[in-house]
């Protein structure tokens with residue numbers, strides 16, 4: 001499985017698109033159909049054997065322990081090189097509370113060549129019933145380039161709206177941008193953990209979501225500084241996922257998609273994915289603009305994703 005997955009990764013077709021003036025990559029990756037189209041409703045989940053539980057892993061599969069609670073496994077349907085699943089040993093639901101430190105530790109252990117990600121249980125995790133993280137090669141990650149252009153010396157279109165500028169923690173929002181994104185940087189593991197907890201509490205208040213607020217997370221580490229990309233979401237799948245006919249698009253945005261690698265597992269859908277449609281999808285699944293700008297009291301996004 002892993003070999004054929006790696007072979008398939010070498011064959012994926014990509015195209016560059018502009019989402020609101022920012023370069024992103026659309027990837028035609030037929031191996032991802034199982035994850036992209038996964039049924040994640042409660043009944044479907046309860047009726048299938050959990051593919052992350054050790055009892056159901058292929059007998060040949062080995063992993064590397066990470067601490068006492070986690071096992072690092074190879075992902076047989078990679079989106080990027082060196083794609084790993086980091087799986088909790090016990091069958092407990094996907095939830096981020098109390099786990100940010102694990103993302104940070106994992107990111108530091110893997111080093112700057114990797115990114116680490118978390119998909120919320122209603123935001124792209126195809127096993128919402130079994131706690132897991134992922135990691136993969138970071139090289140060429142679109143959001144890194146977007147944020148670098150903002151940090152550089154002028155010329156870029158992006159501006160930085162600063163939410164916090166403390167000695168131990170920097171938090172900002174890039175605007176105007178194709179999705180809602182909050183960027184936090186620190187070399188202090190505890191400061192990031194406290195910031196993240198307070199952010200999640202505020203998001204919970206704002207969205208009144210009965211369970212975990214909808215989010216995706218990408219974490220990278222450039223020694224000694226962590227960068228956290230937090231993507232608050234408005235919904236899981238765009239309407240185009242569910243309709244039939246020529247408008248249908250089987251995309252199910254998760255962390256990598258939000259960070260600029262939009263995965264499309266069906267060739268005809270990949271062919272019909274234009275920059276405009278990609279922009280519409282992002283606008284639909286990100287946290288609605290009117291909520292985000294009020295919540296963070298950042299200036300509205302001119303001509304942006306409101307409505």
Ligand SMILES: [Zn+2]
Pocket residue numbers: 050051052053054090091092129130
């Ligand atoms: Zn399980």
